[in-house]
């Protein structure tokens with residue numbers, strides 16, 4: 472069957488999703504002229520949608536001249552050279568017949584919508600409190616220190632920085648990073664390290680290097696929306712594994728199956744039932760749930776992945792924001808060569824410089840380097856050189872220690888406020904670091920609706936639906952605490968709890984009303 476994946480929860484109509492995915496398969500060459508595509512009834516059954524959904528998508532593609540139906544023989548992909556008659560493209564042409572203007576939307580390659588979380592904060596008054604984003608606090612950026620580093624490197628090697636650079640990264644940054652990573656116990660050579668524009672780009676490069684439309688990756692569900700967008704854009708099948716928010720077992724460290732984080736039984740079952748190309752995981756302070764895998768669970772993940780021979784992409788972006796002692800990463804625990812680790816300065820320092828890195832076996836790094844070359848040639852050299860200087864002076868460690876202490880206080884403040892204010896029936900995760908806490912409202916609540924009321928009172932958060940690529944749980948939400956001062960945290964959570972209580976009372980009243988027996992009108 473064709474590699475098609477429809478998302479019923481998307482606001483994009485199913486027939487448009489199907490039309491665009493079929494069109495993409497033609498453009499990528501997966502479907503070639505003369506190929507027969509399934510009958511609408513057959514495809515509808517396979518996708519679990521109504522037959523008219525498929526019929527509407529086929530009708531659009533036929534009007535574009537991409538497919539043609541032949542009574543009794545089936546529906547076929549058309550050739551551009553006219554081996555099959557192509558319907559004139561007038562109705563769907565990107566050029567409007569009436570005014571000659573280009574209809575750009577009709578040319579977009581896919582159906583992605585603007586679902587960016589950052590848009591939630593649009594139009595919020597300055598005194599509003601936003602828990603929407605998981606970002607560092609810009610008020611604490613050491614701007615003067617960065618300016619000093621920037622001036623130094625420009626004075627010392629300005630011409631070199633302004634010239635084109637190496638696609639694997641700026642040499643001095645690679646050197647200081649290798650020192651840092653080796654001091655953490657990783658046996659690395661220069662050839663194991665690629666500088667990227669951040670973890671988002673690393674995921675994109677990995678996707679381009681390894682995945683074709685229809686391939687499958689396993690990801691935590693819910694997960695970081697940027698990863699969902701990359702794989703969806705590449706027509707990759709995302710197989711979701713649920714994330715366990717809390718451990719029911721007090722002896723959790725010894726029992727990997729009771730670890731918070733990705734559900735290991737479900738992971739194994741997914742690998743058993745599917746041909747999977749990559750497993751993408753965030754073992755430390757997973758975004759959005761804030762959960763971390765225990766050491767035992769990490770060992771088990773590596774064992775399971777090795778058994779099914781599926782490489783792991785470990786997103787290590789939050790790992791250095793741990794309030795207590797550090798847990799070894801999958802990369803540190805891996806005795807084979809099955810882990811690609813991606814990391815970045817975005818959470819531990821400054822996301823605006825857009826610098827991150829990726830560590831992997833040499834042949835993987837070489838392939839990713841080639842892909843990067845065709846993507847952006849190399850990462851910005853002024854950012855790389857400035858960060859190298861910042862690290863060399865010992866200022867990154869100093870900054871990180873300061874921010875870790877700040878975030879630890881903020882985490883304690885949000886836990887205290889949640890404990891104190893949230894009504895019974897709401898549950899939340901207890902991370903030991905990172906930037907977010909995940910809340911589960913009582914069953915039946917919709918966090919998107921709650922946001923409408925909370926917004927009226929100047930408090931914002933990220934509804935859970937942004938983070939799911941399947942089976943969204945509407946009663947979930949993420950609270951990003953790193954960028955909110957302690958006093959604001961206390962005020963914001965108290966307000967949110969008040970709003971939630973009002974909504975709960977409304978629901979109770981509604982339920983009671985529904986219980987009153989109706990008097991028959993005679």
Ligand SMILES: Cc1ncc(COP(=O)(O)O)c(C=O)c1O
Nearest residue numbers: 669670671672695758815817827
């Ligand atoms: C889990 C995760 N991975 C990757 C990214 C993107 O990171 P970067 O800024 O390094 O591209 C984020 C950003 O929020 C994230 O939460």
